Amino acid sequence: MTEFYQVVITALSLLLGGFLLTGSRRRIMYMLYKTLPRDILGAYRFLQVNILLWWWEKREYTVPKVFSKYAAAHPKKIAYIFEDKKWTYEELDHFSNRIGRYFRTRPFSQHDSIAVVMENCPEYIGTWLGLSKAGFVAALINTNLRHDMLLHSINAAGCKAIVFGSEFKDAIRDIKNKISDDIGLYQWSESADTPVLEEAIDLNTEMSSIDPGPLLVQLDYSSPRDKLIYVYTSGTTGMPKAAVINNLRYMLIACGVNSMLRIRSSDRIYNSLPLYHTAGGIIGAGQALLRGVTVVLRRRFSASKFWSDCIHYDCTVAQYIGEVCRFLLTIPPSQNDRKHKVRLMFGNGLRPQVWESFVKRFGIKQIGEFYGATEGNSNIVNINNKTGAVGFIPRYIGRLYPVALLKIDEKTGDLLRGTNGLCIPCEPGEPGIFVGKINPKKAINDFSGYADEKASEQKIIHNVFKKGDRVFNSGDILVMDELGYFYFKDRTGDTFRWRGENVATAEVEAVISNVIGFKDATVYGVEIPGNEGKAGMVAIYDTKNSLDLEGLGEALKKVLPSYARPRFVRILSELPMTGTFKLKKKDLQQDAFDIKKVKDPIYFLNNDTYVKLTDKYYNDIVEEKIRL
Incomplete structure (x- = not known):
């Protein structure tokens, strides 16, 4: 009996029973009538996930083991497609085996952490997968980080080595003298003749003669609860934190979305999200590793290429974050809007204000919005297209x-x-x-x-x-x-979200303080019409009016990722403090950049330069004529 018929029969039974009740009992029956079809579907799919995880854990399966078994059974099936190159399961298995076998020859111990700093590509996945096969833990570093934040992320996971793509040579060179001499540098290049960073080992050359044969046969000692990777999250305060993702956690995140949203092995998923984040690197990439679904990777997101890519690669499923959907709506309408075959888009951060317009314009049959922190244990999924909802829990069996x-x-x-x-x-x-x-x-x-x-x-x-x-x-x-x-x-605390990234205010405050030499600078998020999340704004205490705004813009461009740079600067002549000498950040946040309310000078980021916010500029921003 199909899921649909089971739900219909149960719902009809409850409906008939409801007519025999009155008062609060009838209300409860009405609630069950409205939600039970959804709840039974959700419970059934949730049970499938639990049984699968129980089965894998009982047999001591890890992510590499599940992948290797699938690769052995389906060697010629396509796992990933990248820039028109198709990677079969066999090819990815061989690449990861070479990586793992090579690093086993290096002076590392089991469970040592190794940083991976690479652009989106199948080799990225093959690298951390191979490290895991060899018993190491890959730390997936945010490729936007530079200088102290990059250095902190490497140290936070206790990394013993750094594997980096040649495109990040300059970033690694900038911190090379600040890292321990014991940390090895390994460069991977798309082209074999790419110059290698001084003191780094050329992985292309080293791997050319490595045996691609099965690695797990020799190293079959890992456990489902062992660490698999580190994924970085801003948290609520401070510098980036290395969240522990063990094998079971990875399996749960990837397989949970797969089962709850009924992604099929015959689907093709379009994934243009960063592979160092949970959405792109686990929920997206994990569909190929664990469930046999072909995933199309893109080096980086492009709004103008999104639908043409989906058409070109014959994709039936696509991933999003809220910002992706908003950007797609800003592209002029074209025949590609409905020429694609995408039936399901899944992700998080799609706001109700954008949801219906997005679905209507692009003809998407199902939106699979989900919610859950990378490191958390509280995850929910919207399985039935309820506009604006991030998921559900049955009211009367929630425990x-x-x-x-x-x-x-x-x-x-x-x-x-x-x-x-x-x-x-x-x-x-x-x-x-x-x-x-x-x-x-x-x-x-x-x-x-x-x-x-x-x-x-x-x-x-x-x-x-x-x-x-x-x-x-x-x-x-x-x-x-x-x-x-x-x-x-x-969000509670000081973290806000901008351009699909979490921004920890304490982290940005520390960087700005170092740049300007002022002790009192506070960062917070403010809402801008027409934009998802909150943009960064910094209030700087500067009674002498000595701040070099041009120098500030240039310096922040070098040391902060684009999404973390404050879009607004407010110059404070006095500090708004509470009776307990705490800065009234909430008051500053409520004032935002409203120059009709704020008497202090305010500047906004315009083409990497901070420009004085005038009435005209303010109105243009509010009316969405200027986009930040």
């Missing part, structure tokens, strides 16, 4: 999947607790912190944390539902409606 919204003080953001000292769950319509109960015995509810144990502990809340329990704090504020659908509302 089977232990996530919840907890009440907070809206002014301070602090958790509220009852007289018994426990946290207070939110009712429908009440915004709260989204949390997931930690249960180390279950892969789906475990929390592996970060490489930094102290940072891991800061994400855990104790004594939530009962004394002694623990939950993962997502740091996000969501709201649930009466039917159990969840909607993203905001």
Whole structure:
């Protein structure tokens, strides 16, 4: 019996039973009637994921083992397509075997971390996969990072070596004198005759004579709960954190989306997202590694090429983040808008204001919006096209999947607790912190944390539902409606999201302070009409009016990724402090860049230069005539 008929029969039974009830019971039956088809589908697919993970864990399967078994069974099937080159499973298996076997000859120990800094390409996936086959842990570094932030990310995971693409030679050269002499440098080049960075080892030459034969036969000692990779996340404060992704976590993220959204092995997925992030590198790339789905990779996202690529590569599924959808809507209409065969687009961050316009223009049958932190244990998926929803939990059996919204003080953001000292769950319509109960015995509810144990502990809340329990704090504020659908509302702490990237304000503040030599500079996110997320704004205390704005723009371009550079600068003549000598960042954030309200000088980033914000410029930004 198909999923559809099972749902129909159950729903009709409940509907007939509902007519025999009155009052609150009838209301409950009505709620079940409205949601049970969805809930049964979700529960059935969720059960499939759990059974698969249980099966793999029982047999000590890891991501490399699952991949190698599939590659052996389907050697000639296409795993990845990149710039018209097709990579079969056999070719990727051989490449990863060479990588793994070569690094086993180097002076590293099992579970050592090795940084990977490469552009999107099949070799990127083959590199970290090969390192994992050899018993090492790849740290997937954000390729936008430079100088101190790049150095910090390498050190945060305790990396013993750096594998980098030739396109990042300059970035590695900039930090070469600041890293330990024990950290080896290994350069991979698309062209074999590319000059190699001084003191780096040429991987192309070293791998040319390496045996591509099976590696797992020799190194069959890894466990499903062993670390697989590190994926970096900004967190709520401070520098980037190295989130631990073990094999089971990778399997859960990739297979969870696959099962919940019914991605088929015959599909082709278009993935133009960065492979160092969870969305592109796990949810996207993982479909090929674990589920036999062909994935089309792109070096970097291009709005003008998106649909033509989908048509050219015959894609039936595509990935997005909210910014991708907005950018696609800004492209002039063309015949490609509906010439493609994409039936499903999945991702996160698609706002309700964009959702319906996007679906209507491009004819997408299903949007699979999902929610979940990279390192977290609380993940939900929208499986039935509910506009704006990031997922759902059945209202009356929610404890089977232990996530919840907890009440907070809206002014301070602090958790509220009852007289018994426990946290207070939110009712429908009440915004709260989204949390997931930690249960180390279950892969789906475990929390592996970060490489930094102290940072891991800061994400855990104790004594939530009962004394002694623990939950993962997502740091996000969501709201649930009466039917159990969840909607993203905001982020707690100082982190904001811009251009699809998380920006930690403390991290940017530290960089700016070093550049300008001022002690008091605070960074926060502000909303700009027509843009997803929040743009960065910095308020700098400068009573002497001595700030070199031109120099600031040039310096920040060198040391900060584009998405982290503040779009606005406010020059403060006095510091807005609380009675306890804390800077009133919230007041600054509410003022934003409204020059009708703010008397301080405000500048905005225009072609890499900070320009004085006038009434005309302000109106042009608000009216979306100027895009930042």
